Each structure stands twice: as C-alpha cells, then as structure tokens.
Amino acid sequence: MVLTELGSSLANALAKINRAPKIDDKILQILIADIERALLGADVSTKLVEKLKGNIREKLRLSELPAGVDVKRVIEKVECAQYKVAIQTKKQKGITVIKEITSLLDSERVAYVPRRGKSNVIMFVGLQGSGKTTTCTKLGYYYRVRGWKVGLVCCDTFRAGAFDQLEQNAIKAKIHFYGDRVETDPVKIALEGVKRFKEKKFEIIIVDTSGRHKQEESLFEEMEMIAHAVKPDDTILVVDSTNGQQLEAQAEAFRKRVDVASVIVTKLDGHAKGGGALSAVAATKAPIVFIGVGEHFNELQKFDTQRFVNRILGRGDIATIVEDMKEQKLDDQKELLEKMKKGIFTLRMMRDQFQNILKMGSFGSMMQMIPGLNNLPKESEEASQQRLQNFLVIMDSMTAEELDGDISLIETNPARQRRICRGAGVHINFIRELVMVYKPFAGFAKNMKKMPFGKNGEMPKNPNQMAKMANFLPENVLRQIGGQAGFMNLMQKFQSAEAGTALQSMQNMQSRMKGMQQMAKSQRRNRR
Ligand SMILES: Nc1nc2c(ncn2[C@@H]2O[C@H](COP(=O)(O)OP(=O)(O)OP(=O)(O)O)[C@@H](O)[C@H]2O)c(=O)[nH]1
Ligand SMILES: [Mg+2]
Incomplete structure (x- = not known):
C-alpha cells in the first residue's frame, strides 16, 4: 500500500489532538514534532519539513483564534467553515495542519487534459528503468477501458528488446501498436507512428522513448528531436520513486530541455520512503498526474493531492x-x-x-x-x-x-x-x-x-x-x-x-x- 506507514503516523499524531481535553501551545508543539518525525521518516527533505513547521507555527496562532471556534477542527480539517470565519475576521491566510501537509505534495500547476474526438499526442520521457514502457501501457489501458481509441508508438531503438516488450504489453492490454524492427532512427519511427494513428483518428497516441542510465547529452538530444518532430500535446516525465529526494534535481534537468508538462511517479507500491519522491517532484511545480503502484496494467492511480492525503490518513476516498x-x-x-x-x-x-x-x-x-x-x-x-x-x-x-x-x-x-x-x-x-x-x-x-x-x-x-x-x-x-x-x-x-x-x-x-x-x-x- 502506498505510504501506509506515513499515513498511520500522521493519523496517530492527529488522534492525540482529538483525545486531548484542552488544546494549548504545548499540545500543538507535540503535534508539530510528531508530524516532523513522520515526514522525515518518509524521506521528505529537511528543507520542506522546516518550511512546513514554520508555516504551521506562524499561521496557527491559538491565542488569536476568536472565542467559540472549535480548535480541534481548525487544526485538523482540510476545509473548515468555522476557520474560514476566523480567517475573515483576522484577515489571516487560511491554513490548517492537513492543508499544510497537502500543500507539500501540491504542484499548483494544471496538467494537460486530453480532449475527446481529437488526437492527443503524449510523449513519455525519463531515465533508464524508471518505468516508461510499463507506464505507457498502463496509461493506454487506463484510457482504453474508458472508451478512448488508443495507440502506442515504440521509438526506443536504443535498448535491445524494447520493441518486443512494448508489443507484448500492447497485445496483453489490447491496445494498438506501431513499431519498426529495422529502422534505427527513432525520429522517423515517431513521425510515422503518430501520422498513421492520426490518420485513423486515434484519440490517445502515446510515444514511448528510450532511456539512458543517467542524464546524458545523447538522451536529451534524442528527446528534443522527437519532441520537435511530433509536437506532443503533453510530455510526461516518468520517475522512479526509489530515487527519493534526488528526483527534484532529476525533474529540473529534464524540464530544462523539454517542456515537461506532467510527471508520473512509479514504484510507490510498498515503498515507505515515497513521501520524499512525491514532495521532491511537487517542489519543481510540475504536476503529478498519476502514480504507479505495481507492475500490472491496472496498477496506476490518478493522483489528486487532497484525495491522496485523505486516503493515506485512512479517511477513504x-x-x-x-x-x-x-x-x-x-x-x-x-x-x-x-x-x-x-x-x-x-x-x-x-x-x-x-x-x-x-x-x-x-x-x-x-x-x-x-x-x-x-x-x-x-x-x-x-x-x-x-x-x-x-x-x-x-x-x-x-x-x-x-x-x-x-x-x-x-x-x-x-x-x-x-x-x-x-x-x-x-x-x-x-x-x-x-x-x-x-x-x-x-x-x-x-x-x-x-x-x-x-x-x-x-x-x-x-x-x-x-x-x-x-x-x-x-x-x-x-x-x-x-x-x-x-x-x-x-x-x-x-x-x-x-x-x-x-x-x-x-x-x-x-x-x-x-x-x-x-x-x-x-x-x-x-x-x-
Ligand atoms: N513494483 C513496480 N514496478 C514497476 C512499476 N513501474 C514499472 N515497474 C518495473 O520497473 C522495471 C522497468 O520498467 P520499464 O517500463 O521497462 O522501464 P523503462 O523506463 O521503459 O526502461 P528503459 O526502456 O530501459 O529506459 C520493470 O521491471 C517494471 O515492471 C511500478 O509502479 N511498481
Ligand atoms: Mg522502455
């Protein structure tokens, strides 16, 4: 399960508040310390945790809350009508503890939303082994079962076996596939595949590209050339969550070279330190659109920050x-x-x-x-x-x-x-x-x-x-x-x-x- 440990430590911290007979600054300090421990344990960077602590301390001043406000609700609830009133009277910026935790994962930017009846070209980029090919199929499957016409294009001419991998995935997921075993130029394949699928009025055209084990110039050049040729409507960066906090630098490096519109974070299944990965990506302000939570085609979850936080806190969704x-x-x-x-x-x-x-x-x-x-x-x-x-x-x-x-x-x-x-x-x-x-x-x-x-x-x-x-x-x-x-x-x-x-x-x-x-x-x- 995704970030179960983090979720339960945060939920326990909040439960302490509910059990406390009276909420004072001392209890609030304990809550902040518990949250800090939980987030650091999930590999969230010290810098972000410090910022969060500062925000809570600065914005949640118990002594300034008007009489009659339910403090427990103010601390806990994502949306709290009573607190909104308090905010209006105090002219403060609205903040609650859960809202602060949510904002750690929030990228603010709006991601591309494919349009029905149009050919939406989605290009995948990312380092070797990050999960691009698997995620291409997962995303294709996601749209296919929702009634979209989906095609996959394999432009990975770098790694032996890439063609077979994507072809087999596409067959299993019942998605159309285009690739060329003989052609060695990925740009030509991308152009041809996208052209064919566009002619047949495919709505989701996913272009899988090759990876390199590190951020090499050859990878970026190839990526730029494919992007220039097919002019994708959306470019999705796929990152492996086991890289934790390092993902901030990785995502920045890709964003410098191609217009990364959104990010998919993979391998979050059972990975206790995924909090670091998610918050590091969010810090680059690129929106996380999906998360990969397993190797199967249906193990892709749409990512919505607030719903995700609710889910890990055990409040359901x-x-x-x-x-x-x-x-x-x-x-x-x-x-x-x-x-x-x-x-x-x-x-x-x-x-x-x-x-x-x-x-x-x-x-x-x-x-x-x-x-x-x-x-x-x-x-x-x-x-x-x-x-x-x-x-x-x-x-x-x-x-x-x-x-x-x-x-x-x-x-x-x-x-x-x-x-x-x-x-x-x-x-x-x-x-x-x-x-x-x-x-x-x-x-x-x-x-x-x-x-x-x-x-x-x-x-x-x-x-x-x-x-x-x-x-x-x-x-x-x-x-x-x-x-x-x-x-x-x-x-x-x-x-x-x-x-x-x-x-x-x-x-x-x-x-x-x-x-x-x-x-x-x-x-x-x-x-x-
Ligand atoms: N557990 C788990 N494994 C995943 C997930 N996504 C991908 N994988 C695994 O990660 C490995 C690499 O995935 P690929 O999809 O081949 O990665 P890639 O980015 O296409 O790799 P290259 O084409 O070599 O650059 C495979 O064994 C996948 O099954 C996920 O969400 N969870
Ligand atoms: Mg691949």
Missing part, C-alpha cells in the same frame, strides 16, 4: 470510486439491480461484477479508498486479486447453460466440474471455492426482496431505514466499516459524492464488498 465508476460506465447497473430485486443472481452476473472490479484498478487500491477497509495486508490483497482472476478463467470455460442455470448443475456433477477445470487449466478445488463464493451472493439477492429500497431501487434516505439496511450486511463487513454508524457515514459520503447515481454505486459496492469479504474469509480458511 469515495469521490474517486464514484468518479471511476462513472467514467467506466460501471454505475449504470439497472438491469443487475432489477434482477437481484427479484432474487435472481446467476454466475454470469457474478462474472460481470468481478470483471468490473478488475477494471476499476487493482483490488488493493480500491480497498484503500473505502474508509475502514484500508488496512488489509498487501499479501492478502494480492492473493484476493489472483483468486478473482482464477474465478474469471473458470467462468470463461463454462457453457451458457452453466453460467445462466442453477448452481446445482455444477455443484452436483463432478464430471462437469472436472471438464470446466480442465478447460481453465486450474485445480478442481478452485471450482468448489467458486461455488462457495457464489452461494452467499445468491443468498444476498434472495434477501434483497425484503430490503427497504425506494420505488426506483434507490437506497433509503431515512436514517431508520438506513440502519435497517445495515443489518443486511454480513456481520464482519459491518464491523470493519465501523458498525451501523460507519455504514451510515459511508452512505452519506456516497450521497454527497454525487447525489443520485452515487446511490446506485453504493448498491454495487455493497455486493462487491460482500464478495471481497467472502474471498478474504475463504482465504483465511484455506490458510488454516
């Missing part, structure tokens, strides 16, 4: 889930709901839901966005994701009759089970597990008839009805999201993330959460 679902048109699940309300839930429906989960990004990154579920160990996330993939392969080798029929067709027929598993190339145990995961889903659908949904399938708004709804969740899921109160809080977040469609998203989430939980459960059972 419902807004991103709702946005992702809308972008991928996963929020329109009327048909699914209608069927479930009639008590119908087939294996085909489960397969579609599992595919949706995988489209949303990695399992772990999605869990991180749900308050209360963001502390699962990495190992269990990976195992769950793998299990999900196995289930999909199994369901792919089923006939229509098996996918749409009663589960007893499979459950009571060992010969059928063997045939399906042979086709899928998995052990027979997996199908038994699949049946075990499926059954509670089907049971849940049967229960849905009794749930207090509105006329059009919407979630109840009335608190009593909401509480009733919470009782339909499995006990352990309910406990993890903080009981009835946690559930209601989550619902409200969905409602405010986007009224209307978000309610439906919540319903989808409910069934997904149940599925995840079942998987975690069967996993624990297997381990025993």
Whole structure:
C-alpha cells in the first residue's frame, strides 16, 4: 500500500489532538514534532519539513483564534467553515495542519487534459528503468477501458528488446501498436507512428522513448528531436520513486530541455520512503498526474493531492470510486439491480461484477479508498486479486447453460466440474471455492426482496431505514466499516459524492464488498 506507514503516523499524531481535553501551545508543539518525525521518516527533505513547521507555527496562532471556534477542527480539517470565519475576521491566510501537509505534495500547476474526438499526442520521457514502457501501457489501458481509441508508438531503438516488450504489453492490454524492427532512427519511427494513428483518428497516441542510465547529452538530444518532430500535446516525465529526494534535481534537468508538462511517479507500491519522491517532484511545480503502484496494467492511480492525503490518513476516498465508476460506465447497473430485486443472481452476473472490479484498478487500491477497509495486508490483497482472476478463467470455460442455470448443475456433477477445470487449466478445488463464493451472493439477492429500497431501487434516505439496511450486511463487513454508524457515514459520503447515481454505486459496492469479504474469509480458511 502506498505510504501506509506515513499515513498511520500522521493519523496517530492527529488522534492525540482529538483525545486531548484542552488544546494549548504545548499540545500543538507535540503535534508539530510528531508530524516532523513522520515526514522525515518518509524521506521528505529537511528543507520542506522546516518550511512546513514554520508555516504551521506562524499561521496557527491559538491565542488569536476568536472565542467559540472549535480548535480541534481548525487544526485538523482540510476545509473548515468555522476557520474560514476566523480567517475573515483576522484577515489571516487560511491554513490548517492537513492543508499544510497537502500543500507539500501540491504542484499548483494544471496538467494537460486530453480532449475527446481529437488526437492527443503524449510523449513519455525519463531515465533508464524508471518505468516508461510499463507506464505507457498502463496509461493506454487506463484510457482504453474508458472508451478512448488508443495507440502506442515504440521509438526506443536504443535498448535491445524494447520493441518486443512494448508489443507484448500492447497485445496483453489490447491496445494498438506501431513499431519498426529495422529502422534505427527513432525520429522517423515517431513521425510515422503518430501520422498513421492520426490518420485513423486515434484519440490517445502515446510515444514511448528510450532511456539512458543517467542524464546524458545523447538522451536529451534524442528527446528534443522527437519532441520537435511530433509536437506532443503533453510530455510526461516518468520517475522512479526509489530515487527519493534526488528526483527534484532529476525533474529540473529534464524540464530544462523539454517542456515537461506532467510527471508520473512509479514504484510507490510498498515503498515507505515515497513521501520524499512525491514532495521532491511537487517542489519543481510540475504536476503529478498519476502514480504507479505495481507492475500490472491496472496498477496506476490518478493522483489528486487532497484525495491522496485523505486516503493515506485512512479517511477513504469515495469521490474517486464514484468518479471511476462513472467514467467506466460501471454505475449504470439497472438491469443487475432489477434482477437481484427479484432474487435472481446467476454466475454470469457474478462474472460481470468481478470483471468490473478488475477494471476499476487493482483490488488493493480500491480497498484503500473505502474508509475502514484500508488496512488489509498487501499479501492478502494480492492473493484476493489472483483468486478473482482464477474465478474469471473458470467462468470463461463454462457453457451458457452453466453460467445462466442453477448452481446445482455444477455443484452436483463432478464430471462437469472436472471438464470446466480442465478447460481453465486450474485445480478442481478452485471450482468448489467458486461455488462457495457464489452461494452467499445468491443468498444476498434472495434477501434483497425484503430490503427497504425506494420505488426506483434507490437506497433509503431515512436514517431508520438506513440502519435497517445495515443489518443486511454480513456481520464482519459491518464491523470493519465501523458498525451501523460507519455504514451510515459511508452512505452519506456516497450521497454527497454525487447525489443520485452515487446511490446506485453504493448498491454495487455493497455486493462487491460482500464478495471481497467472502474471498478474504475463504482465504483465511484455506490458510488454516
Ligand atoms: N513494483 C513496480 N514496478 C514497476 C512499476 N513501474 C514499472 N515497474 C518495473 O520497473 C522495471 C522497468 O520498467 P520499464 O517500463 O521497462 O522501464 P523503462 O523506463 O521503459 O526502461 P528503459 O526502456 O530501459 O529506459 C520493470 O521491471 C517494471 O515492471 C511500478 O509502479 N511498481
Ligand atoms: Mg522502455
């Protein structure tokens, strides 16, 4: 998980404030010292930490706050209406502790946003091994699953095997690809690839370039020539987070030679010192647009500073889930709901839901966005994701009759089970597990008839009805999201993330959460 350690130390520091009976300067000093320790531990530069401390001390003067202001909220909240009033009366610049931490990662500049119906040429640059080729494919995949027409151009003629690497990635991610095994001039390839994709009205054209192990003149010259030839709309610098604070100098060096419009920071998965990398890049004022959190195509997360800080502090990020679902048109699940309300839930429906989960990004990154579920160990996330993939392969080798029929067709027929598993190339145990995961889903659908949904399938708004709804969740899921109160809080977040469609998203989430939980459960059972 990204920066889990930093997140939990900051959250602990803030929790101390909440526990303190009275907030005075001494408590504030302790908070500042705790924050300093946490940030330095995550490799954030001393210079930036000193600046942050100075800002908090200078701008958060407890004695100057008007009477009646809730000091705890002032210290903690990202946006605090009460403090805004205080600011207006005192004519101070608004600052809270979390806002200060957020500003460490904020680059202020606005990044390029691709436009639909137009050819957006995006060129990737960066040092050798920073993750350019992997990230090109991840970004291509990101746009493809959102319905854009995507093409990849391989201009790396420097490293042997570069062509094959990108071609194979493109095939796996189902993205169009252009490259030339014979041509040695990267500029010619770039021109030809971009021209072809433009002619065919591709909307996202990604140009992968070669890297060098350090900032060499030959790398910069090649980069400049390609940029001059294809005139990219966006140039993305890819940097490896394991380089920590050094990234400030690296990003500056690239920006001197090409117009780096935005940055992607890779390899942030499980890297405790990523705070140094993110803050070093932000210090150059180039906006971070995505972060790489694993080697798979879906392990790319859109980067939004405030949402990111919320996420690492364990406050969840419902807004991103709702946005992702809308972008991928996963929020329109009327048909699914209608069927479930009639008590119908087939294996085909489960397969579609599992595919949706995988489209949303990695399992772990999605869990991180749900308050209360963001502390699962990495190992269990990976195992769950793998299990999900196995289930999909199994369901792919089923006939229509098996996918749409009663589960007893499979459950009571060992010969059928063997045939399906042979086709899928998995052990027979997996199908038994699949049946075990499926059954509670089907049971849940049967229960849905009794749930207090509105006329059009919407979630109840009335608190009593909401509480009733919470009782339909499995006990352990309910406990993890903080009981009835946690559930209601989550619902409200969905409602405010986007009224209307978000309610439906919540319903989808409910069934997904149940599925995840079942998987975690069967996993624990297997381990025993
Ligand atoms: N764990 C992890 N590994 C990553 C991530 N992004 C890239 N990698 C790995 O980093 C290694 C180098 O990635 P590439 O995409 O080949 O790097 P590159 O910048 O294209 O390298 P050159 O073409 O040689 O300049 C590969 O093993 C990738 O799988 C990430 O976000 N997390
Ligand atoms: Mg490469």
